[in-house]
Amino acid sequence: MLDRIFVLLAATLLSLMSFTTLSSAHPAHYPLQTEFPDHMLYQGQIEGKMIALTFDDGPDQQYTPEILDILNEHKVKATFFLMGSRVVKHPDVTKRIVNEGHAIGNHTYWHPNLAEADIHQMEWEINHTNNQIYQATGKTTQWFRAPYGALNQQQVLSLGFLGYKGIGWSIDTEDWKGPGKKAITRQVINNVHPGAIILMHNAGHWTQDLSGTAESLDELIPLLKRNGYQFVTIPQMWQLNHHGQISSKQADERPLK
Known part of the structure; x- marks a missing residue:
């Protein structure tokens, strides 16, 4: 009964929020996206109600299959930022992510804080992970998310030189703290906005x-969905931001290094 009341309250709040645009959702609040619009994305266009679900730190054998099952049930595609060291351990789950139509991104090999890394270490982390993704799936990716979101201007320029696009987020669910279903749902509902990257x-x-x-x-x-939001992948959101439409042919891959 309490769960039902919570869902009804959340739906009411979401309906009220759909008539406003959060000022905190403006790209000006993401200086790297403002400075490097061709290399960085923290949120998509605010004109439409497109949002992107993104998942970090996988794959694994416990939570990733469960999340894939739920996404499949609701017919939603998401973007998974994969760690190379876990791709090596779980190539079957990695392949399932791709086979079920989700987008994949690079999340380094060992999950270091890149604020403490030099350019050479960053390049190794990224390229080694991309190679492992290719071995598991036959595909590569041009999408990169830094652990903890830690990137500086020089690293962004290096990403561009390597052929990658840096992806941040505009809504952090803080689910890694284990707050539970209600807290995670509330965090998204309270902060959702057109163009959100979750x-x-x-x-x-x-x-x-x-x-x-x-x-x-x-x-x-x-x-x-009931409040008019549509789910897109990061490649699709990038296309919307830069071309105003989603192409059937997504330039998702990049050459191996």
Whole structure:
């Protein structure tokens, strides 16, 4: 009963928020996107009601398959930013992500804080991960998300030189803290806006409880759909930002290094 009341309250709040545009959603609040619009994306266009679900730190054998099942049930495509060290351990799950039509991105090999890394280490992390993704799926990716979102201007320029696009987020669910389904749902509902890139996790440290992530998706996706939001992948959101439409041919891959 309490769960039903919570869902109804969330739906009411979302309906009220759909008539406003959050000032915090403006790209000016993301200086790297403003300075490097051809290399960085933290949020999409605010004119339409397109949003992107993104998942970091996978794959794994516990939470990733569960999240994939829920996305499949609701017919939603998402973007998964993969760690090379976990792709090596779970190539079957990596391949499933691709086979089910989701987009993939690069999330480094060992998940270092790149604010403490030099350019050579960053390049190794990215290129080695891309090679592992290719071995598992036969595909590469040009989409990159830095662990902790830590990137400086020189690193952004290096990403561009390597042929990558840097992807941030505009809504952090903080699901890695294990707050539970209701808190995750509330965090998204309270902050959702057109063009939102939503950060979630589909794997983590073995002590982390990410069960609330999958459970929240089962409520969030129908709620957001009922309020006119459409789910897109990061490649699609990039196309909308730069070309105003989604092409059937997504230039998603890049050459191996």
